[in-house]
Amino acid sequence: MDHQIFDLGHVSLQCGARLRDAKLAYKTYGTLNTARDNVVVYPTWYSGQHQENEWLIGPGMALDPAQYFIVVPSALGNGLSSSPSNTPEPYNQARFPEITLYDNVTLQHRLITEVWGITKVKLVVGWSMGAQQTFQWGALYPEMVERIVPFAGSAKTSPHNFVFLEGVKAALMADAAFANGWYEKPPTKGLRAFARVYAGWGFSQPFYRQELWRELGYSSLEDFLVGFWEGFFLKKDANNLLTMLWTWQNADISANPVFAGDFQKALGAIKARAVVLSPEIDLYFPPEDNEWEVEHMPNAVCRRMPGVWGHFAGGGVNPVDTQFIDKTLKEVLVG
Missing domain, CATH: 1.10.1740 (Rna Polymerase Sigma Factor; Chain: A)
Structure with a gap:
């Protein structure tokens, strides 16, 4: 096993279910410094696991393990953290409960605070549903999160x-x-x-x-x-x-007790320096959605990613797009 498991105990979820003996899988890259201020949180995407985030991590890249302590927490449902495929009866298979962005991010917050005593996060970054978690991190923990770079994802899933x-x-x-x-x-x-x-x-x-x-x-x-x-x-x-898929469909950073559905309030709560990267022809996270969101964030800009690779401009499959993302991250981490 190339990852670790954080035992969450019994977790009360937003849907009202109690997930017993819940597990959060994660992998770390690099070393936490003495000041505990070199932390990057990099959530996984729809169906993705930690190894599928590694294309953006490496020597000489913005997310260089020689410089940063990079934590990749697995979303609930991805097969490594508590999921329908690995949860015992009675919440196995089709009975596995509905999981929200709020559930995922609050449990990830427990991981970094309870395991390492982290109080500051230099950067949260993520692609697609990982980008949605990135927005949620910024909204829920504005005093903790210094920078966010969500790419090819939105703070709220659109009807389309x-x-x-x-x-x-x-x-x-x-x-x-x-x-x-x-x-x-x-x-x-x-x-x-x-x-x-x-x-x-x-x-x-x-x-x-x-x-x-x-x-x-x-x-x-x-x-x-x-x-x-x-x-x-x-x-x-x-x-x-x-x-x-349910988590993604119902993603909304304001759908929780903190913001009570006030989406503009949730966006306005993000104090972190934010650079939102939006591929030019993303067919389900179009740039127009991100540009509207950024208008309601106090310290944010939206940058369009040129090219024709669509949503997968953020998937690590096209070197030109990968370089664009990496260059942005280097700029944000220095600033």
């Missing part, structure tokens, strides 16, 4: 984004083998259908028109759909995907 997720969810659940979440074998037809629907959203129209999947080593469009998309989601547990 919600509808996109309804499509992939319906494709998965239509497989008879899914059995309302009580499957004994993976519903592979549903997972393949899920992947095919997702494929139309993760990258942009120009990406497909220019056949840029060839740069990723695929020989045809069908090869890309099967090899990249189906191959990715076939490795995932269906109930885990649906748990995290």
Whole structure:
């Protein structure tokens, strides 16, 4: 096992359920300094695990373990932290409770404060649903978080984004083998259908028109759909995907006891220096959403990421986009 587990004990969730013997998986990179002020929190994304964040960590990069103590906490539902696939009865499989951004971030806060006694976080950064957690960190802990860089993600899931997720969810659940979440074998037809629907959203129209999947080593469009998309989601547990999908659909940094649904108040609470990176053609987190959010944040700017890689401009698959993100992080960490 290349990660560690933080035992949370019995956790009362926003939905009203009590998750007993809850677990938060995490991995750290680098060393916490004596002052405990070199901390970077880097939450995982939809379906992602810590190793899938590592493309942005390394020597000479902004997130250099020689300089920073980087904590990558796994979101609930990702298969490493408490999830439908690893939780014992009675909250296993289809009975796993609904998880919110607030649940994830408050538990991550427990991790860094209870394990290391951390009181200041130099940077919170994340992609996609990790970006949503990044916004939530900034809103809930404004005195603690000094900088945030969410990329390709929003502080609140838009109605159109919600509808996109309804499509992939319906494709998965239509497989008879899914059995309302009580499957004994993976519903592979549903997972393949899920992947095919997702494929139309993760990258942009120009990406497909220019056949840029060839740069990723695929020989045809069908090869890309099967090899990249189906191959990715076939490795995932269906109930885990649906748990995290619910979290994403209902993501709203104001939907908690602190802000009571006042979204502008939640945005205004983010005191951290914020640079919000928005890919030009992100089909479910469009730049216009981020630009509106930044208008209501006191110390924030929105920067569009040029290019045609769509949402996956933030996925570590295109070196040009990776360099853009890394350069931004270096600038933010120095400032």
